[in-house]
Amino acid sequence: MDIRLDGIGHAYDDFEVMRDIDLEIPTGQIVCIVGPSGCGKSTLLRFIGGLEQPKKGRVLQVGAPPAGCLNPLTYIFQDFALLPWRTVWGNISLVLEDHGIRGAAAKDIIDDVLARTKLSDFAEALPKQLSGGMKQRVAIARALAVKPAVMLMDEPLSALDSQTRELLMDDLVDLWTRQPFTAVYVTHNLAEAVRLGHKVVVLSRRPGQIREVVTIDKPLAAREFSDPDLDRYQKDLWHLMREEARAADAELIHV
Amino acid sequence: MSESSAKPVSFRGGGFAPRSVRWIGVTVFVALILIAEWGTRSGWISALTLPKPSDVLDTFRELYESGLLFKHLGPSLSRLIVGAAIGASVGISVGVLIGLFSYIRSGLVPLVAAIFPIPKIALLPLFVIWFGIGEGSKYALIAFGTFTPTVVATYGAVDNVDRTLIRMGQSFGLSWWSIVRKIVLPGAMPGILSGLRISLAIAIILLVAAEMLGAQYGIGAYILEAGSLYDLERLFAGVLILSLLGVIVSAVIGLIERRLLRWRI
Ligand SMILES: Nc1ncnc2c1ncn2[C@@H]1O[C@H](COP(=O)(O)OP(=O)(O)OP(=O)(O)O)[C@@H](O)[C@H]1O
């Protein structure tokens, strides 16, 4: 299932946040969205996930979601959004219960996603007992449990320290390599974008427009920590963004 | 830097984290009672000011041995339980509705604000007309008194539930009812329980008020009778029962909190 954004524009009252966004998110690819603060990245992701409606344009699903998919568009939040009163197991079973999946069927799915995110030993732990990186892995496990067609990630690693971030990026690459998934990945961090993105979409400052779409051909599994090829991409992206970021930063002063 | 100018950094953290220390509560009670006992015995507290704690205890024992204690306690407890259960459950339901729906919120918040400051005791005659002189008016008074603080605590607690958790529920396609049951209610539980502490104390206060009118048996009736005779020992024995009731209710809520809110940091 592909996602197509068709002329998306939006304004909060008279405050225009984005204009004319056309974008194709093909199956099996990770599309990273970068842009200066306040350019509408989170808003765009909410449009894609159907949590908010754009004033102009449409978000289209092209083709049917794959068989067995319980929740085609599935979020992973920056602040994890785990229920603190449920265990790791309970947090994952939460999203299955409404689909009538309980008992042995639920156990199969939960065991599988916990194994894939290396959390099998923590099924009975409460969120307060987990580190930030583990909490985000629980959130990823929960997202995997509903077999999403597209994962929508809003700065999923921003709340984590840089070492944990590296580890989780490796985990995401592993997951993708074993079973390619489609994702829209919003981030501030250009290193994350070039590490995980098949395409990197650069947005201009508010009102957000697409400035450039950079395609990175190197296979995910071949990309490494401080890879010189990636560094070049990262430098190019930074050149694209620098003026925008500076202008956006100056703009906030008089808003 | 020379060794002589080195001194340890003075500690200035700590504090602001009260814990409950075992036995301190009991010690405070015992100390106060011992002071009263000593004062009444040695005479610097006159017998008219305060009865001797040991006499109060004797009265209490007599009450227990004559079987009158349970004759008074039984009806009181059933009034308290029925009234508070009605008031708290309606209060929690209405509070959740106010927390979830704009129209109900706009319609009921001013109404609740208008009802809250009315001393419910003043409405007792009205309840007697509506529900009769029997148990009905007593249940109604207690229920009404517990209802308002429960509503206010509940909708405040629902307002404080983390919105990102609710968005998360929606983004996974959970049904409205599942979101309410599995996200809103557990998230509001800490606030609801601390509201219940207050509501149930108010229920005990209103229990006595209700029983002062047309009840043959009940702790309130007992206290009222003792009071009109200036029988301080029996008055205090009655008050002792109420205090014990308050301590038990608070302990039960503490127990529920520890069980239900283990997930809190
Ligand atoms: N509900 C709302 N009402 C009014 N303005 C909003 C609302 N949500 C977002 N905005 C504004 O829209 C703009 C884009 O917000 P958005 O959160 O999408 O930006 P972002 O690119 O995700 O920023 P950041 O990088 O800081 O996360 C911001 O200027 C923000 O103030």
Ligand SMILES: [Mg+2]
């Ligand atoms: Mg954002």
